[in-house]
Amino acid sequence: MSGSPDSNIFIPDVDIWTFLFERGSKPFSNDQVIYTCSVTGRHYTYDHVRNTASKFGCALIRRWSWQKGDVLALFTPNNIDTPAITWGCQWAGGIVSPANPAYTRAELSHHLKDSGAKAVVTHKSLLNTALEAAKDAGLPRSRVILIGDERDESEQVSHFTSLLSFADSNQARVKMNPNTDLAFLVYSSGTTGLPKGVMLTHTNIVSNLAMVATVDGVMLKSKIDKVLSVLPYYHIYGLMFLIHLPIYIGVESVTMARFEIETFCSLIQENRITYTYVAPPIVLRLAKDALVDNYDLSSLRMITSGAAPLTKELILAVYQRLGIPTKQAYGLSETSPATHVQHWESWRTAMGSVGQALPNLTVKFMDLDGKETSQGEPGEIWIKGPTVFKGYLNNPVATSEAITRDGFFQTGDIGFQDVHGNLFITDRIKELIKYKGSQVAPAELEGILSTHPKVKDIAVVGVYVDAIASEVPLGYIVPVHGVVPDEGTAREIVDWLATRVVKVKQLRGGIVWIKEIPKSASGKILRRVLKADAKNDKAMAAIKFQAPGNRQKL
Structure with a gap:
């Protein structure tokens, strides 16, 4: 079993808004650019995000009579308006539920019905699907709004900015109980069946953000580093590392709507991107795609890969080809997500691992008989700590099967830990x-x-x-x-x-x-x-x- 009280950090008992926007001090100024659109150049500063979010939250309460616990679904590709919409919903006491922008009408309808969404935020490119799914879910057209640079010429729906005029500076922010009130309702990837709604509290997210910051927050510097945001915002990996982490540590995040290898490489070259979070398929392209040779990627100081196992062979292939080191991280939707983030200096010495456990977590490895394995022996990874989710929405049976009575989440992943505490993922139990x-x-x-x-x-x-x-x-x-x-x-x-x-x-x-x-x-x-x-x-x-x-x- 790993995890020691000596490695724990202080995590404030506050909601996400307080943690991000009401802190006593921060290592960057209010005019620091945080999110930039890679296509238009439109951007948000820290101050702009905070002001837009509070106005949107106020408008939700006054225009739509938004109630604490109401769910706002986000059905959109990556967009720089997403962060302000997210925290605006939470300002009003709401829960944000991101949906996969590749969903069909039926899939989105299921998401809306299962989550109990009261409104949908979408993008012009997905408007027809959003309207059809909203109709199926019994949501009026007035509860569908747009973000992004495009408006609806047919005037079927409004742009979110049209709601901001309803904001009232006298409206008070809704008070939240960080430990019990939900911040996000994210859906598992569904690789083994229908997606399940994962209930994440404010404490879950605040804890994970504070814990992740002990690794990447130390290495990434405001006004020096730029992150290329290519991972989908609707996924918990992108939600944490590309929406929350940039505004917490004050680094600029250049947003891509979707991955395309030439655009990915050209943006790194043009913007002198220093850091990016990716999944293994992108690492594979960097190692093997001939198009990569057409671009200068030398500004990249480091790549972090997560969401699926990455072998040391691919890490070496990228380094030998481009001279760019790659480290790994590990986590799940149910752990908000990160449980392990490899330290920058250990990418070579612990190659193939996902690094050591983050602070405030206890990790153990269990065999098929429910007994803890010996040091270095593989077993199912069980995790306990402040980032473990509240449960699956409307699914107490699945919740009880996933979380033990003493609070350990049974990940379903198999791995082992070396003598230095580095975790090596070998596979999924069911795979x-x-x-x-x-x-x-x-x-x-x-x-x-x-x-x-x-x-x-x-x-x-x-x-x-x-x-x-x-x-x-x-x-x-x-x-x-x-x-x-x-x-x-x-x-x-x-x-x-x-x-x-x-x-x-x-x-x-x-x-x-x-x-x-x-x-x-x-x-x-x-x-x-x-x-x-x-x-x-x-x-x-x-x-x-x-x-x-x-x-x-x-």
């Missing part, structure tokens, strides 16, 4: 492949296969084969441009892997060539999609257990 009694971690095979010169992207899943009454590893591979996706190439890759892993870890299911690996917006491989594909594919019956597969899907 482990059991080959004839032996456990095979897909992430390990993916890390190795990603280094093959003919592999652009890779996902490994387990498929059950009746003939041997066992699962076997099956690789879904996106070939590098110009590579012929045929049986010969598949055999070459499978044989290559066989020289690098023990027999139980070989790709006995073979290879399926595919155009793109399905992933969530946060970069997690959607293995359930691939498993469903394999299960429904009649050709699976023809798998050769000692030879590479030859099925193609291009």
Whole structure:
């Protein structure tokens, strides 16, 4: 078990607004630019965010009779108006529930109904879907408003700025109980089923922000560093590190609506970006995409990768190609999110780890029998501390299954801790492949296969084969441009892997060539999609257990 009272920090018993905007002092001025739009150059200073947020919160109360605990859904790509809207809702006592901007009408309708949203904030590009979903959820059109630089020419909905005129300086901010009142209702990625509403309190977020600041907050400097914000704001990773952390430590965040490799590289070059938070797919592109050579990325001091495991092979590939170090972080929606953030200086000495536990957390590793493992032995990661969520919305059964009676959250992730306290993630419990009694971690095979010169992207899943009454590893591979996706190439890759892993870890299911690996917006491989594909594919019956597969899907 790790975690010591000696490493704890003081966390004030306040809500998010007080923590960010009513602190006694801060290491930057009120006119510090915090959020900048990468397309238009429009920006918000610290003071501008605070003033806009308080006006919006006041307008919610006076115009819509906003009540404490009302939910505001955000259905929008990354936008520099999002932070002010977020804290404005909380100023009025509300709960913010970000929704995936890739949602269909049905998916957004479910989100609105499940969260009990009282209004929807969206972007012009998503207006039709938002209006349709709002109608399904029983929300009037007047409760749909826009953010961003575009207005609705048809005048079906208003822009949020039109509400600001209803603000009244005499309106008092709603008082919150940080420990019990919710700040966010975020939805899990749904890689194992329907998304669940994760209830996060003000204390959860304030604690995590204070804890993360002991690592990245020390290294990032106001007026010196610039962060490129490419991770989706609706995801807890982006919500914490790209919305909350910049305004807490006073660094400029250059906002991208969505990831595109050329735009990503050009913005780093043009804005002299010094830091960025990414998911493993972006690290993979930086390591392998030929377009990267067209840009000067030398301003980047460090990259942090999170949301999914990243192998040391990819870390080395990026460093050898670009001279940019990459460190890792780990967390979950249910832990607000970060539990581990690798220190800058340890990216090389603890390569492949996600670093040490943040202050105020207790971490232990449990075997399948519910017993704590020995030092260095892998087990399910259990975490306890002030960032552990309140529970799943309207789902007491799932909550009781996730949180133990003594307050530990059972992450479902498997890992181990070295003698220095560095955490190494090996895989998810439900994603482990059991080959004839032996456990095979897909992430390990993916890390190795990603280094093959003919592999652009890779996902490994387990498929059950009746003939041997066992699962076997099956690789879904996106070939590098110009590579012929045929049986010969598949055999070459499978044989290559066989020289690098023990027999139980070989790709006995073979290879399926595919155009793109399905992933969530946060970069997690959607293995359930691939498993469903394999299960429904009649050709699976023809798998050769000692030879590479030859099925193609291009």
